[in-house]
Amino acid sequence: MSKNKKPAPKNGKPQGAKRNTGGAARPQNGRPQNARPQQNPNTAASQWTSGSKRKKSNLSAIALGFVGLVVVLLVLIYLLTKFGENQTPAASAEPVVLTNYVATNQPTLGKADAKVKIVEFGDYKCPDCKIWTETVLPELKTKYVDTNEASFQFADYPFLADDSMLLALGGQALYEQNPDYFWAYNKAVYANQDTNKVRDNWVTEKYIVDLVKQTVPDADIEKFAADLKNKTYQAAVTADVKAGDDSKITGTPSIFVNGTKVENPTLENVEAAIEAAKAG
Known part of the structure; x- marks a missing residue:
């Protein structure tokens, strides 16, 4: 027998073992009291699922609201369209009619007794008159005049x-000297127009006389210069201005076909007015 061998414990308990004094409660069902219960994985999963469902529900509500807004807008557009279709169109404005215009003693191209009569009221300093004279008039002249x-x-x-x-x-x-002189002058004045000085008072008698010397060499320059200085034919020009005022002209060029003003006198619009006058 070894001297170091411990004597066998009594009652199956080792000697020196501490007794349970009751300081800690005995665990029940194999689990210590106050221990944190384990989370049910199904419960955790349900929390994530319910959160996802709430997000989906919010997105669905937004989508439905957007669709509803689109539907409302479409209905409003439809109603407004129908409302517009059911409205009685406003009466068109009365056409502007040539008034107190004397056709005799006017610069004329073509036969004065032609069935269709085109009249232009123009200002030699007007840029739009220049464009119209240089682009639209030649087409009308070739086709109709x-x-x-x-x-x-x-x-x-x-x-x-x-x-x-x-x-x-x-x-x-110049027209009073020779009607042919007028058209050469008309072309030259527009060709030399300064569109940067439309409202400036820059044209002088000398400028006009020099222009006539260059473009209408057959004209009686001395007579022309005297008539220009003395405003010999002021009455004729004043009569044109009065006719324009009486015809309610608001700008230039103002084009009339058989006495009715052509609004927006493009080539197409003037041609349409001419064709209507021919058929009438």
Whole structure:
């Protein structure tokens, strides 16, 4: 027997073992009291699922609201369209009619007794008149005037600046000398127009006389200069201006076909008015 061998414990308990004094409660069902219960994985999963369901529910509500808004807008558009269709169109504005215009003694291209009569009221300083004269008039002349279907007359309506009247008096003075001189002058004035000085009073008698010397060499320059200086044909120009005012002209070029103003006188619109006048 070894001297170091411990004696066998009594009652199956080792000697020196501490007894349970009751300081800690005995665990029940194999689990210590106050221990944190384990979370049910199914419960945790349900929390995530319910959160996802709430998000989906919110998105669905937003989507339904958006769809509803679109539907409302479509209904409003439909109702407004129907409302517009059911409205009685407003009566169109009365056409502007040429009033107190004297066609005799006016610069004329083509046969004066043509069935269709075109009249332009223009200002030599007007940029739009320049464009119209250089682009639209040649087309009308070739198609209608040269074929004797229409005539064309120019009437003065100087209003942009004081020197507009001086240019108008120059044209009238040349017309009184020879009607052919007028059209050469008309073309030259527009060709030399300064669109940067529309409202400036820059045209002088000397400028006009020099222009006539260059472009109408057969004209009697001395007589022309005297008529321009003395405003010999002021009455004729004033009559054109009065006719324009009486016809409610608000700008230039103002184009009339058989006495009715053509609004927005593009080539297409003037041609349409001419064709209507021919058929009437």
